[in-house]
Amino acid sequence: MTATELREAILRHLEFSQGKDLAHASLYDMRMALTLAIRDRIIEPWFHATRATYAAQSKRVYYLSMEFLIGRLLEDAILNVGLTEAAHEAVSGLGFDFRDVLNDEPDAALGNGGLGRLAACFLDSMSTLGCPAYGYGIRYEHGLFRQSFGPDGRQVEDAEDWLRQSHGWEFERPEASFRIGFGGSVAESGRSAVWTPENAVMAKAYDTPIVGWQGKWANTLRLWGAEPLRAFDLAAFNKGDFTGAAAPEALARTISRVLYPDDTTAQGKELRLKQEFFFTAASLRDILRRFTSEHSDLRALPSRVAIQMNDTHPAIAGPELIRLLADERGLPFEEAVDTARACLGYTNHTLMPEALERWSESLMAEVLPRHMQIIERIDEMHAKAHPTRKSSILENGEVKMGELSFIMAHRVNGVSALHTELVKSTVFSDLHALHPDRIVNETNGVTPRRWIKGANPRLSSLITETIGEGWEDHLERLTELEPAIETQEFRDRFAAVKAANKADLAEWIGTTMGISVNPDAMFDVQIKRFHEYKRQHLNILETIALWLEMRENPKAGWAPRVKIFGGKAAPGYVMAKEIIHLINNVARVVNADKATRELLTVVYPPNYNVTMAEKLIPAADLSEQISTAGKEASGTGNMKFSLNGALTIGTLDGANVEIRDLVGEENFFLFGMTADEVVERRRHPDHASSAIAESPRLTAAIEAIEAGMFSNGDKAMYRMITQNLRAHDYFTVCADFDSYWDAQRRVDTAWFDRDNWTRMAALNAARTGWFSSDRTIKGYMGDIWNISPMI
Numbered sequence: 001m002t003a004t005e006l007r008e009a010i011l012r013h014l015e016f017s018q019g020k021d022l023a024h025a026s027l028y029d030m031r032m033a034l035t036l037a038i039r040d041r042i043i044e045p046w047f048h049a050t051r052a053t054y055a056a057q058s059k060r061v062y063y064l065s066m067e068f069l070i071g072r073l074l075e076d077a078i079l080n081v082g083l084t085e086a087a088h089e090a091v092s093g094l095g096f097d098f099r100d101v102l103n104d105e106p107d108a109a110l111g112n113g114g115l116g117r118l119a120a121c122f123l124d125s126m127s128t129l130g131c132p133a134y135g136y137g138i139r140y141e142h143g144l145f146r147q148s149f150g151p152d153g154r155q156v157e158d159a160e161d162w163l164r165q166s167h168g169w170e171f172e173r174p175e176a177s178f179r180i181g182f183g184g185s186v187a188e189s190g191r192s193a194v195w196t197p198e199n200a201v202m203a204k205a206y207d208t209p210i211v212g213w214q215g216k217w218a219n220t221l222r223l224w225g226a227e228p229l230r231a232f233d234l235a236a237f238n239k240g241d242f243t244g245a246a247a248p249e250a251l252a253r254t255i256s257r258v259l260y261p262d263d264t265t266a267q268g269k270e271l272r273l274k275q276e277f278f279f280t281a282a283s284l285r286d287i288l289r290r291f292t293s294e295h296s297d298l299r300a301l302p303s304r305v306a307i308q309m310n311d312t313h314p315a316i317a318g319p320e321l322i323r324l325l326a327d328e329r330g331l332p333f334e335e336a337v338d339t340a341r342a343c344l345g346y347t348n349h350t351l352m353p354e355a356l357e358r359w360s361e362s363l364m365a366e367v368l369p370r371h372m373q374i375i376e377r378i379d380e381m382h383a384k385a386h387p388t389r390k391s392s393i394l395e396n397g398e399v400k401m402g403e404l405s406f407i408m409a410h411r412v413n414g415v416s417a418l419h420t421e422l423v424k425s426t427v428f429s430d431l432h433a434l435h436p437d438r439i440v441n442e443t444n445g446v447t448p449r450r451w452i453k454g455a456n457p458r459l460s461s462l463i464t465e466t467i468g469e470g471w472e473d474h475l476e477r478l479t480e481l482e483p484a485i486e487t488q489e490f491r492d493r494f495a496a497v498k499a500a501n502k503a504d505l506a507e508w509i510g511t512t513m514g515i516s517v518n519p520d521a522m523f524d525v526q527i528k529r530f531h532e533y534k535r536q537h538l539n540i541l542e543t544i545a546l547w548l549e550m551r552e553n554p555k556a557g558w559a560p561r562v563k564i565f566g567g568k569a570a571p572g573y574v575m576a577k578e579i580i581h582l583i584n585n586v587a588r589v590v591n592a593d594k595a596t597r598e599l600l601t602v603v604y605p606p607n608y609n610v611t612m613a614e615k616l617i618p619a620a621d622l623s624e625q626i627s628t629a630g631k632e633a634s635g636t637g638n639m640k641f642s643l644n645g646a647l648t649i650g651t652l653d654g655a656n657v658e659i660r661d662l663v664g665e666e667n668f669f670l671f672g673m674t675a676d677e678v679v680e681r682r683r684h685p686d687h688a689s690s691a692i693a694e695s696p697r698l699t700a701a702i703e704a705i706e707a708g709m710f711s712n713g714d715k716a717m718y719r720m721i722t723q724n725l726r727a728h729d730y731f732t733v734c735a736d737f738d739s740y741w742d743a744q745r746r747v748d749t750a751w752f753d754r755d756n757w758t759r760m761a762a763l764n765a766a767r768t769g770w771f772s773s774d775r776t777i778k779g780y781m782g783d784i785w786n787i788s789p790m791i
């Protein structure tokens with residue numbers, strides 16, 4: 001398609017879809033017209049993919065995820081169909097700024113963080129590889145909250161309204177609607193059981209096509225919206241009960257109203273359980289409908305259907321699939337269990353006990369009475385088959401969804417090499433001993449189309465000019481950059497790319513936050529959700545210690561730094577919100593200090609999301625991956641940074657281990673205890689206080705907070721943080737502090753040899769192509785799904 005043809009398509013949509021002529025078109029109209037013109041280009045590969053899959057009777061993947069953190073779709077789609085230049089030309093020719101049009105699209109924040117972003121990167125890779133697949137999730141009316149900061153520096157949360165304007169990408173599918181029941185009773189009749197739910201809602205499908213690289217294939221993201229069975233109670237209305245008349249609607253819609261804004265604690269809320277069942281049950285019904293339209297023998301299901309459970313959120317898929325096969329379609333129970341298991345895979349994302357979902361048996365029995373019976377029966381069958389087992393699904397009146405998922409999946413995977421070993425040796429050690437072939441590792445990845453090609457066009461051009469075309473879907477080819485990295489010319493160009501990205505970011509920080517930052521300083525970036533295990537407080541303590549020493553001795557040869565933070569805290573996570581509060585006030589005080597103004601600036605732009613990540617990562621020099629070892633399952637932010645030529649300061653945690661192996665230890669700033677050492681160190685009750693006593697710098701930093709230096713003299717303000725550090729410090733911030741400080745000074749030293757820094761940064765980019773999510777998806781296709789690519 002040429003720019004002229006695209007221009008015609010845009011004008012057609014302006015006129016016939018938006019009902020506007022060019023003279024009166026708003027930015028929104030232009031964005032919608034461009035979206036629809038691009039969407040039109042995706043229909044052909046989308047239909048082709050559907051037809052080819054039906055014709056080949058191919059197996060399909062169904063990726064069930066509570067979260068899809070897709071961000072904006074327009075630029076990515078334009079890139080994938082190869083129309084970037086044409087779109088730029090067409091939009092400019094119609095009198096609009098192309099970037100303004102792209103920036104008009106809301107960021108679809110249907111996820112919390114890494115787990116949801118992984119699902120989005122997987123959709124991109126499955127389409128790129130021609131793996132027939134559906135993503136199934138919830139069409140939340142309000143995605144993750146919008147974050148701002150109050151005048152005192154505290155986090156403020158507002159509802160995100162991404163659907164207020166029409167969103168353009170999706171197709172509503174009223175014909176694909178399923179009735180999803182809750183509660184009620186079970187009647188046993190002979191060998192089967194009949195569940196009669198007490199109430200029900202409708203799940204209605206909304207499809208978004210997800211096109212792969214070069215537009216060869218497109219899969220479907222099918223999100224379910226909840227609707228009432230009966231929208232409006234006219235009888236109540238006629239009696240004058242206007243609120244009551246709308247009650248059924250309000251009740252049903254709450255199910256797809258909000259995304260729970262916390263991925264690190266399982267709260268056991270009834271609405272959450274209903275959400276999980278809602279989207280899982282609708283998806284399974286859709287899957288069986290598609291299967292039975294082509295096949296009649298349900299035992300063939302595993303040869304046509306691979307269902308992946310992204311964490312335990314869709315774990316009810318096991319019991320529900322058994323129920324559909326046994327109760328509703330007459331398969332013997334044992335056979336239904338085996339058939340379901342052969343279809344199901346389970347990805348574990350965390351070892352933290354507070355994040356492993358458990359539901360009280362009474363709640364489960366109330367909301368899903370038949371499923372509770374099935375779970376009991378699965379647990380009994382498993383106990384009988386493994387009389388020596390120590391773990392069970394049901395324990396202390398609770399249903400443990402991790403154990404249920406493990407027992408109901410034919411493969412269980414961890415998300416990095418270290419994490420998978422810990423899955424085997426800790427949470428699932430007993431089940432692993434009984435089923436030694438079940439656990440496999442699939443180290444996470446990220447899509448290079450969005451995270452390099454789209455986010456970093458300058459670097460992409462340099463890569464293409466150096467190694468030629470075609471690296472975007474063969475990212476291992478980045479190693480071909482290595483010989484060039486040894487030339488001064490390439491290093492100068494690589495440094496110029498970084499400098500230009502930093503200049504763009506500095507300008508954005510200036511205009512959006514009113515803070516001027518030195519674009520020649522080191523951009524030191526920690527962006528991720530706020531959690532004590534991710535240790536943003538370790539970073540801010542080091543920042544305070546650094547600032548104190550800079551004031552003492554400004555001429556000591558410090559590397560000038562801009563410390564950039566980004567991330568949201570769950571609204572109920574008080575400690576994480578206090579850390580946010582502290583960072584904002586450290587920024588206020590440090591940035592006002594004229595003595596250190598040239599050496600240190602702290603910036604914390606609010607409302608971190610995918611779009612902001614795309615802006616910050618290409619401009620980063622240093623990537624902060626400083627979690628307590630053993631706690632970060634993988635991380636994917638770490639991969640995005642390395643691929644964009646940032647050096648990592650990090651612990652031996654999650655995929656950091658594999659990043660360091662690939663880039664070489666000389667190109668990675670390692671610090672801190674290992675996972676084993678952390679466990680050992682915690683055995684000493686004074687591990688924090690002794691670390692503080694032995695570190696004058698840490699002592700000074702904590703005392704500065706306690707003296708009210710960042711709270712206008714209020715000594716009590718941050719007591720929650722400092723007392724926790726002194727007394728408990730489960731995440732071993734204190735014990736790792738000196739090691740972190742020392743690593744930061746090695747970073748300073750390295751920074752002053754700028755050409756060598758550039759060399760190290762470029763080697764990071766060249767050696768981390770393995771972290772393409774294409775590689776990850778190929779692993780799932782081979783090890784778990786048993787599916788071959790269709791292109």
Ligand SMILES: *Cc1c(COP(=O)(O)O)cnc(C)c1O
Nearest residue numbers: 113114528609610613635636637
């Ligand atoms: C990649 C990404 C994450 C995951 O970051 P981690 O550092 O791995 O926790 C979270 N949020 C957004 C918006 C991302 O793009």
